[in-house]
Amino acid sequence: MxxxxxxxxxxxxxxxxxxxxxxxxxxxxxxxxxxxxxxxxxxxxxxxxxxxxxxxxxxxxxxxxxxxxxxxxxxxxxxxxDPGGLGAMEMTHQKRLSILAGVVGTLFIAGIALFTSWGAVIATAPPAAQQTHDLGIELLGRSMLIFETAGVTILTAMIAATAIALPSLQRNPHHEP
Amino acid sequence: MSPDLLIALLTGAALLGVGIYGALSQTNLVMIMMGVELILAGALVNLVAFWRFLHPDNYAGQMFVLIVMTVMALEMAVGFGVAIARFRARGSVEMEEARELQG
Amino acid sequence: MTTLLIISALLVGAYLVAVLEAWLANGRFRLTGPLWATVALLGRESIVPRTPDRLFFETAPVLLLVAAVLAAAVLPLSPSLIIANMATGALFINAALAYVLVALLMAGWGPDGAYALIGGWRFLGQVIAYSMLVVMPITAVAMRAESLLTTDIVLSQSGVWNIVYQPLGFVLFFVASLAVAFLPPFDLPTAGGELAGGVEAEYTGSRLAVFRLGRMVLIVSLAAATTVFYLGGWLGPVLPPWAWSAVKILAVSAAMLLIGHTLPRVRETQLLAWCWKLGIPLALLNIFIVGVLVLIWL
Incomplete structure (x- = not known):
């Protein structure tokens, strides 16, 4: 009920x-x-x-x-x-397929959500201060390795993104830095 | 039984659907990335709901949410890096003009 | 009741800041000046540009005001005088301040004017420069208090105020809060004399009045944040707690306005270079020093 x-x-x-x-x-x-x-x-x-x-x-x-x-x-x-959207440009393709995929995806996941027995829902959450504290302990305890990996991944992605985005000087010798 | 969990899961499913639609139908790389962000947002809702309503004592759930948020930020950083490189090389990030990537 | 009290306190603070700003700008101290300026603004026609993005144009000033008030909502003026004592207060204030950016982007894009647009995008660059300098000093403050509750942060300073305990963090946060409120020398998005008002350029009448009010409240909120995080909040002898908060907040606002008045405007590229090459390493150093202090001394 x-x-x-x-x-x-x-x-x-x-x-x-x-x-x-x-x-x-x-x-x-x-x-x-x-x-x-x-x-x-x-x-x-x-x-x-x-x-x-x-x-x-x-x-x-x-x-x-x-x-x-x-x-x-x-x-x-x-x-x-056309950033202002004043020219009414068409910016989509394969529209029917996309709508179909979206609807099928939603229905599929919604079906799983509806027909799974999730068991008893826990009504009370831990108090907010407790949550913050326990998440901190989790981050620096059991999940520390994952947390560190995330940090290193961010660093890697930053370097990679910068490296990709920088103009290649060899290809374009007249480029002003 | 409280319907909260179900509502959250259905929200996640709807966001996933909207995201899939966006990622498939848009022709611009940046718009496709917005679709992917929505898909990840759907995942986020599900993770938070699972933690809150099923396992509020296991903080690995919240940890997972943090990782997904990181992934969202990384997806943006790398995606924009690619977009800038592509725009420099070809003057556009339209997918219709990227036929040479087809195998 | 508490909410009403704090909001009226914010309005009074904003009014006094407006008096101060006018005093600094034209050298005349007039207590009724902002009142007449407001009446004049409200009486004037509020012109809408020819092809605006109406939604953003209307939302921007209100969003700026809301963000400023929300930032103040988690800051205590006395032990009980706080709207929402959230368990994540020190994080929430960052979240509220992030929406200043959204408001300015809307104000820049909305009116469809070149100066406003440049002003809005400039502020995006400014955010990328200063945002780390808001978050990282607050991290150090929370480390000392071992809590994100703003009331706990104040209580942690009952011995030594944070301005003495972590002066480096104070300087960084103060500079960053100047940049958040786009006060001179960081007034890049408005930049009088260069962008002709920038994001404010296309606003007139009552909308401009809301925009200005939002900015004044933002200055007061940031001064309150500086007070809570570094100047011991309501702590002090003799006077009642709320009076100490008021005195400190007004002093910090005056300092914010005064310092900006004496410096030339920073260039966008310089701001980014200084913040990333100097500010962030210093903020990390601050976190390190505070960590060592917390471990060996408390």
Whole structure:
């Protein structure tokens, strides 16, 4: 028997907002709107985490995505033929296949979610301060190796991305550094 | 039983679907990356929901979320690196103009 | 009740900051100056540019104000005078400040004007420069307090204030907070005399009034953050806690305005180079020093 609490209401509301903004990303032709729609989709997810009483991850999500998606916005404006969306350019292909794939993917996962018996749902979350503390202990204890690996991976990706993005001086001798 | 877990999982499924649609239908590399971000966001919701509603005592779940967030950031960094290189070489990051990558 | 009190305190603070700024700008101290300026702004027509992105144009000033207020929501003015004492308060303030960037990008893109657009993108570059200098000093502060609760952070300074304990972090955070509030010498997105107002250029009337208010509240919030993280918050002898908070916040705001007034505007490339080549290593050094201090001395 389903119990509709205020928490459920907020989780569902922010979830719907996240999906709505996610759809808006591909329905507008203005790149700035598209990028900020993605930002607000991610922010709604962060708020949803907060509604689920997962405070640290929620705040982290809200914080990280603001900068990340803003940086995305400038790249979209740089690389798009029609960043303002005033020319009504067609920017999609294989539309029918994509919609089909999206719908099938959603239905498949939703079916798994619906027909699996997840067992008893735990109603109470640990208090927020406890969560932050325990996550810290986990990070520097059992999961330290994974955490370190993530750090090294970030470093590698930073170097790799910079190396790819730098102009090749041999190919273009007239390039001014 | 509280429907919270189910709502979160369905949200994740919907985000996955929107993301797949975006990644397949868009012709611009940056827009495709936005689709991938949405797919990862769907994964994120699922992970948080699993931790919160099924295993709130096992913090490896939250750890996993942190790793997925890292992956999202890395995907962006490397993707933009590739985009800049591609734009320098060919003057566009449109997928329709990248036929030479076809095997 | 607490919420109302804090918001009215923020408004009073913003008003006083506006008086100070006008005093610095034209050399006349007039207590009623901002009041008349506000009345004049509200009375004027609020012009909408010809082809705006209306959604962003309208949202930007409000979002700036909301972000500034949210940043102040996790900062205590006295042991009980705090809107939301979150277990992740010191992280939440970063999250709130990140939306200043979003507001300015919207304000830059929305009106469809060249100066505004340049101002908005400039602020993106500025964020990439300063954001690490906001986060890393706060990390060191949280290390000493062993908590992200802002009230615990204040209590951890009952012996020695953080400005003495980690002066390097204070300097970095202070500089970064100047950059967050785009005060001179980091006023790249508005840049009077160069961009003709930048992100503010296309705003007039009531929308400009909201934008200016948002910025003033942002300055007060950042001063409050500096007070809580480095100047011992409400701690102090004789006076009641809220009075100490008020005095310290006003002093920090005045310092923020004064310092910027005496320096030339920094160039975008210089800002990025200094922040990444000098600021981030110093911030890491600060974390290291604080870590050693916490281990050997407490």
């Amino acid at each position: 389903a119990v509709i609490t205020l928490q459920t209401f907020f989780i569902a509301g922010f979830g719907l907002a996240a999906i709505g903004f996610g759809v808006a990303v591909f329905r507008t032709s203005s790149m700035m709107r598209s990028a900020l729609a993605l930002l607000f989709s991610q922010t709604a997810l962060g708020a949803m985490f907060l509604a689920m009483q997962v405070e640290f991850l929620g705040v982290l999500q809200i914080m990280m995505m603001a900068t990340e998606m803003s940086i995305m916005a400038i790249f979209m404006v740089m690389f798009m033929m």
